[in-house]
Structures are given as structure tokens and as C-alpha cells.
Amino acid sequence: MGDMTETLTHPTRSEIRIESVLHALADPVRLQIVRELARIGCDGVACGAIDLPVTKSTRTHHLRILRQAGVINVRPVGTSRISTLRRDDLDALFPGLLDSILAAPQ
Amino acid sequence: MGDMTETLTHPTRSEIRIESVLHALADPVRLQIVRELARIGCDGVACGAIDLPVTKSTRTHHLRILRQAGVINVRPVGTSRISTLRRDDLDALFPGLLDSILAAPQ
DNA sequence: ACCGTACTACGACAATCGTCGAACTACGAT
DNA sequence: ATCGTAGTTCGACGATTGTCGTAGTACGGT
Secondary structure: OOOOOOOOOOOOOOHHHHHHHHHHHOOOOHHHHHHHHHHOOOOOOHHHHHOOOOOOOHHHHHHHHHHHHHOEEEEEEOEEEEEEEEEEEEEEEOOOOOHHHHHHOO | OOOOOOOOOOOOHHHHHHHHHHHOOOHHHHHHHHHHHHHHHOOOEEHHHOOOOOOOOHHHHHHHHHHHHEOOOOOEOOOOOOEEHHHHHHHHOOOOOOHHHHHHHO
């Protein structure tokens, strides 16, 4: 598919800010995405394969916010985009953050 | 001062939800408040004693959100209200969450 | 070349949010 | 009783946000 104007930019590890990460995680849909990506693991998953109570365009919106915050990595594969959690980066920057959130009820 | 209509309600430990906590922490002013309360410790501090780039009423607003999310405890003392971090509750519910956020840069 | 799949881009919309000022209440001190 | 201090309440405002539908783009397969 195409990135069109925005070239699938990811922040480097050192560019990730706790504020943006918290903001990205402070939405129920995005939290659901993160939980799902954590469950699936390193393989990642296509955006559309996660079942969510929102439309395609809203999905894209949430995935962009997660990507720009440095929470997920997105790489194009064929016509799909595979998303993965940036576990290593997040664990290195904010050790315990992701674990505590993923361990929380719901 | 007075609680007027809202009687300074706090969620019990079991009522605290990760989503509300993340939402509460996902604001620069509120994060600043939490950092300051963590620095001060168990003694707590009056709302007005924390210097913030916002007016009194905005302070009240942010403190209410933090309180209702279960992040802080507020008790009236004289004409003031002393706020403290609910460290024990948060650490018990989401071990590592607060530590990782407080350890993060900024 | 065409079609289907997968996703992005672009408005548009309602809802929420952070902010403020002005008015109010509560408490302590004089 | 009066006054000052500390904080809350109540609109109001602009900005941001989450949502959608429609249209568009990219890629793989036939």
C-alpha cells in the first residue's frame, strides 16, 4: 500500500518521550491494540487482523499515534502493514512500564 | 474550604482502573503534579504550594482528575487541602508503573 | 490490463479537554 | 463581625480528539 505523504516515520529510541507514550496508551482502543500485539509477540500482525470496534480509517489513526509515540513498529509487507510492539525500546527506556500495564486487569 | 456538592470522593483500591490512571497521567501539568508529590513524599502538600503554569481553577480541575482516578489522596486541613500520592495503592495494583514513570527523563 | 484486497488521506462532525475569569464558600485570625 | 487566605463551582471559550464515510493509492493475482 503506500505511505503517500507520510513516509512511515518512527522515532528513534532516544526520541521516545514518556509523555507521548502515556498519551498513546491512554485510549481504550489503543490499549486494546497494544494488549493484542503483546499477546501475539514478535511476529506482529496486520492492522486489519486485530478485531476492533472501529472502522478502518479510525484504525489507521490509532496506529499512527502509537507509531509516532514509539510504542509500535510498522513495516509494509505486500499490501499489508505488520505492526509489532517496540518492547525492547520501551523496556530499555521505561523498565517496568509496559509490564505493569499489560499485567493490569482487563 | 468546602467540598460543596462533591464530597471529596476517592476510589477504593479495587476501584482504581489502569485506564483512568493512564488518562490522568497523560497530561503534562498532571504529570508535573505527580512528580512534585513524589518528591515531597508522605507529608503531602497544599494544592497552591506547587507552582504550576495554570490558574487556581485549572489546578482544582487537574487535582480532581488525579483524585478521581485514584492517583492522589486529598484531605482537608484548615483552609487547605493536602494532596499525597497514593503510592502504596498504585504499587500494589500496578507494580512498577509509577516507578518507571517517575524514573523517566523530564 | 483488470480486479480485489489492504490500507491511507481528507474532510466533517460531535464530544471531550484544558484553560480562564468571576462569583462563591469555608475556615482562621484579628 | 470582618477580613484575608485557600480552594471550589460555574459557565464559557478555543483546541484537540475520536469517529465516520468517501475517495484515493499501492500491491498481488488472474
